[in-house]
Amino acid sequence: xxxxxxxxxxxxxxxxxxxxxxxxxxxxxxxxxxxxxxxxxxxxxxxxxxxxxxxxxxxxxxxxxxxxxxxxxxxxxxxxxxxxxxxxxxxxxxxxxxxxxxxxxxxxxxxxxxxxxxxxxxxxxxxxxxxxxxxxxxxxxxxxxxxxxxxxxxxxxxxxxxxxxxxxxxxxxxxxxxxxxxxxxxxxxxxxxxxxxxxxxxxxxxxxxxxxxxxxxxxxxxxxxxxxxxxxxxxxxxxxxxxxxxxxxxxxxxxxxx
Amino acid sequence: xxxxxxxxxxxxxxxxxxxxxxxxxxxxxxxxxxxxxxxxxxxxxxxxxxxxxxxxxxxxxxxxxxxxxxxxxxxxxxxxxxxxxxxxxxxxxxxxxxxxxxxxxxxxxxxxxxxxxxxxxxxxxxxxxxxxxxxxxxxxxxxxxxxxxxxxxxxxxxxxxxxxxxxxxxxxxxxxxxxxxxxxxxxxxxxxxxxxxxxxxxxxxxxxxxxxxxxxxxxxxxxxxxxxxxxxxxxxxxxxxxxxxxxxxxxxxxxxxxxxxxxxxxxxxxxxxxxxxxxxxxxxxxxxxxxxxxxxxxxxxxxxxxxxxxxxxxxxxxxxxxxxxxxxxxxxxxxxxxxxxxxxxxxxxxxxxxxxxxxxxxxxxxxxxxxxxxxxxxxxxxxxxxxxxxxxxxxxxxxxxxxxxxxxxxxxxxxxxxxxxxxxxxxxxxxxxxxxxxxxxxxxxxxxxxxxxxxxxxxxxxxxxxxxxxxxxxxxxxxxxxxxxxxxxxxxxxxxxxxxxxxxxxxxxxxxxxxxxxxxxxxxxxxxxxxxxxxxxxxxxxxxxxxxxxxxxxxxxxxxxxxxxxxxxxxxxxxxxxxxxxxxxxxxxxxxxxxxxxxxxxxxxxxxxxxxxxxxxxxx
Numbered sequence: 107x108x109x110x111x112x113x114x115x116x117x118x119x120x121x122x123x124x125x126x127x128x129x130x131x132x133x134x135x136x137x138x139x140x141x142x143x144x145x146x147x148x149x150x151x152x153x154x155x156x157x158x159x160x161x162x163x164x165x166x167x168x169x170x171x172x173x174x175x176x177x178x179x180x181x182x183x184x185x186x187x188x189x190x191x192x193x194x195x196x197x198x199x200x201x202x203x204x205x206x207x208x209x210x211x212x213x214x215x216x217x218x219x220x221x222x223x224x225x226x227x228x229x230x231x232x233x234x235x236x237x238x239x240x241x242x243x244x245x246x247x248x249x250x251x252x253x254x255x256x257x258x259x260x261x262x263x264x265x266x267x268x269x270x271x272x273x274x275x276x277x278x279x280x281x282x283x284x285x286x287x288x289x290x291x292x293x294x295x296x297x298x299x300x301x302x303x304x305x306x307x308x309x310x311x312x313x314x315x316x317x318x319x320x321x322x323x324x325x326x327x328x329x330x331x332x333x334x335x336x337x338x339x340x341x342x343x344x345x346x347x348x349x350x351x352x353x354x355x356x357x358x359x360x361x362x363x364x
Numbered sequence: 365x366x367x368x369x370x371x372x373x374x375x376x377x378x379x380x381x382x383x384x385x386x387x388x389x390x391x392x393x394x395x396x397x398x399x400x401x402x403x404x405x406x407x408x409x410x411x412x413x414x415x416x417x418x419x420x421x422x423x424x425x426x427x428x429x430x431x432x433x434x435x436x437x438x439x440x441x442x443x444x445x446x447x448x449x450x451x452x453x454x455x456x457x458x459x460x461x462x463x464x465x466x467x468x469x470x471x472x473x474x475x476x477x478x479x480x481x482x483x484x485x486x487x488x489x490x491x492x493x494x495x496x497x498x499x500x501x502x503x504x505x506x507x508x509x510x511x512x513x514x515x516x517x518x519x520x521x522x523x524x525x526x527x528x529x530x531x532x533x534x535x536x537x538x539x540x541x542x543x544x545x546x547x548x549x550x551x552x553x554x555x556x557x558x559x560x561x562x563x564x565x566x567x568x569x570x571x572x573x574x575x576x577x578x579x580x581x582x583x584x585x586x587x588x589x590x591x592x593x594x595x596x597x598x599x600x601x602x603x604x605x606x607x608x609x610x611x612x613x614x615x616x617x618x619x620x621x622x623x624x625x626x627x628x629x630x631x632x633x634x635x636x637x638x639x640x641x642x643x644x645x646x647x648x649x650x651x652x653x654x655x656x657x658x659x660x661x662x663x664x665x666x667x668x669x670x671x672x673x674x675x676x677x678x679x680x681x682x683x684x685x686x687x688x689x690x691x692x693x694x695x696x697x698x699x700x701x702x703x704x705x706x707x708x709x710x711x712x713x714x715x716x717x718x719x720x721x722x723x724x725x726x727x728x729x730x731x732x733x734x735x736x737x738x739x740x741x742x743x744x745x746x747x748x749x750x751x752x753x754x755x756x757x758x759x760x761x762x763x764x765x766x767x768x769x770x771x772x773x774x775x776x777x778x779x780x781x782x783x784x785x786x787x788x789x790x791x792x793x794x795x796x797x798x799x800x801x802x803x804x805x806x807x808x809x810x811x812x813x814x815x816x817x818x819x820x821x822x823x824x825x826x827x828x829x830x831x832x833x834x835x836x837x838x839x840x841x842x843x844x845x846x847x848x849x850x851x852x853x854x855x856x857x858x859x860x861x862x863x864x865x866x867x868x869x870x871x872x873x874x875x876x877x878x879x880x881x882x883x884x885x886x887x888x889x890x891x892x893x894x895x896x897x898x899x900x901x902x903x904x905x906x907x908x909x910x911x912x913x914x915x916x917x918x919x920x921x922x923x924x925x926x927x928x929x930x931x932x933x934x935x936x937x938x939x940x941x942x943x944x945x946x947x948x949x950x951x952x953x954x955x956x957x958x959x960x961x962x963x964x965x966x967x968x969x970x971x972x973x974x975x976x977x978x979x980x981x982x983x984x
Contacts, residue, residue: 156617
């Protein structure tokens with residue numbers, strides 16, 4: 107046990123000591139040219155993607171278990187016997203009461219969210235230029251779009267909850283309007299459950315994103331990032347924000363288009 | 365412990381090479397001069413070594429509790445007619461007229477499984493050793509984010525407190541099995557254990573998953589970004605490879621359990637029907653329609669199967685490392701070992717439905733999953749034969765850690781062979797939910813992972829506490845545990861082949877099974893003795909922390925970087941510069957070398973006598 111490593115240890119004053127290898131993956135550097143914080147965000151998003159994937163798989167499986175509506179679209183009526191046609195459920199637009207505008211409002215919401223991604227890109231780009239004013243400006247736009255999306259979702263939810271005029275006739279002869287977690291007028295119980303759960307989970311993500319953006323805006327205004335010498339935090343929040351947008355594209359596709 | 369970190373200037377002066385500086389290292393250097401308070405040094409510490417010890421000691425606490433629970437239900441299974449009045453002081457109202465409450469029995473097996481799988485073998489095993497070894501073996505001062513690492517432990521701690529407190533509530537802890545299948549787990553009116561106990565279980569696991577996520581992103585980014593100069597991916601010790609892939613599995617599998625848990629919380633508390641449909645309970649129809657309990661099983665096992673590899677892979681990595689060191693031979697097939705770890709990781713995500721052969725799935729789908737499951741035998745066999753080939757004609761030093769490593773391979777083989785039986789849909793349907801399954805997974809992943817854990821503790825104890833654990837006590841602990849495990853789980857296969865179902869409170873009512881009364885009693889005696897043998901380890905562990913023989917810097921004459929640190933490394937790990945790495949970690953008994961081990965930080969220019977032709981070029 108006394109074989110000490112002293113004979114083997116690198117002698118401290120040796121000048122001809124060869125250098126270790128120094129390729130991309132040979133250590134001592136960042137192989138993806140990304141800081142640990144940015145890598146962590148990427149891996150978190152990968153993980154979060156699996157959470158959403160599990161929910162959308164759940165949606166797919168349950169929808170697959172329910173029969174589809176067969177018959178003319180004109181004669182479609184809400185029934186718990188089959189999965190509803192999304193165009194018939196989501197056809198309202200604020201201020202246009204009684205007008206049939208299928209998917210118009212949700213299309214607008216989607217556009218707003220996509221615009222917020224554009225302004226987010228501009229904020230990150232301004233951060234690279236170390237342009238504090240531009241970062242502030244574009245963050246503010248992003249916050250505005252994000253908050254508008256959340257507000258629109260609130261309207262969409264409240265309309266979904268209060269329901270259409272026609273309602274659904276229950277077995278005891280009363281009419282039921284709208285939706286909650288145990289029943290809804292549009293179709294099977296799980297149509298409502300999944301709508302609330304998945305859009306709600308996504309909305310929670312948007313809400314967290316808006317909170318992060320507000321915090322980043324305050325920090326930018328206070329000059330925190332300028333003192334730090336880089337706007338990497340804005341970039342990391344940007345990654346998160348784009349991810350949430352991307353998830354919405356999937357949610358939108360599954361709930362409204364398919 | 366943390367007071368002797370020099371400044372950058374000193375660090376660079378120590379050795380004639382420049383050290384790569386990340387923002388993080390500078391931060392550590394500048395930060396650690398002042399004396400730390402007890403709270404920031406031992407409680408809310410950001411030092412990966414302290415966090416590792418916190419995980420280890422919490423894990424030991426949970427292991428004692430998990431073992432106690434198993435002793436309790438083995439009492440019931442071994443002596444179904446006995447009166448257990450003497451347990452009343454501990455169990456209170458759960459002993460009724462000298463009999464264990466049957467619903468509490470279900471809670472015991474549920475909590476035993478939950479505690480052992482998640483709190484001991486996930487958090488206790490990879491939490492301890494990923495934290496302890498990753499920075500030390502890759503040559504980093506600490507984890508990428510020490511703060512998140514600290515949060516990871518404290519989320520685990522809160523989760524532990526909640527799970528522990530669920531043991532004491534009126535309706536008892538969760539009782540639907542560790543797999544918490546709905547509808548049993550979703551309906552509080554089904555069994556008492558599906559009441560508040562189940563709610564606490566779900567909350568605790570949600571926090572546990574947060575802890576895993578925080579830990580996992582840290583392990584992965586640390587290994588990618590903070591390897592020291594020269595430490596390429598193909599020079600990493602196999603421990604690091606296994607921790608890396610374990611963290612990746614955890615990162616991708618746990619969020620799906622999170623989804624399932626969240627959906628179940630909604631079913632339980634907010635009236636949704638994701639997993640519920642067409643249920644009559646106490647003669648009354650529930651309003652829930654349209655959901656699918658099978659859906660829960662899919663989501664659960666998408667985590668559940670990778671989870672068994674999350675448990676076993678860190679043990680595999682540590683066993684590889686300990687075996688090479690103590691056989692004084694390079695690990696056989698280093699790249700094949702990495703390849704098989706990658707193969708296992710990949711396959712672990714596409715085999716989950718082999719837990720569900722009896723759910724009425726399409727037989728074609730069943731045979732696809734069977735095929736994929738059986739392929740896992742290939743990388744597993746590659747690993748096994750590589751371990752055997754490493755031992756072959758080695759100069760084996762039978763340290764306690766080495767004994768546990770060899771025991772690991774033995775258990776992995778014994779349990780793995782029955783895995784081939786269970787992977788076959790046609791055979792699995794016969795023995796599904798019997799003690800055959802219980803025996804299989806307790807050998808291949810329960811006991812094996814425990815052996816890996818013990819091996820790791822015995823091997824790295826000197827680096828953790830600067831003292832050695834007692835070898836004599838270690839031998840006794842090993843032999844009692846090794847024999848105990850086999851005496852418990854080999855007979856259990858026979859009980860299982862006969863069809864005895866798991867989770868049954870009592871089997872005396874069935875003529876078919878009463879012939880196994882003796883065997884069940886035997887298993888119980890062995891299990892309880894093996895459990896008590898663990899107290900030898902616990903005594904050895906805590907006694908050696910304070911009174912053990914003092915360790916040297918490199919007591920096992922090992923090659924990896926952690927043994928180049930001081931006996932008890934401070935916060936920052938190396939007092940001087942971080943060593944650079946020139947060679948792989950397995951240069952043991954290299955022909956022509958002066959000693960039978962050459963640490964990773966020794967340049968080729970200093971080992972001219974043993975250099976291979978291509979290494980001679982590198983030395984120039």
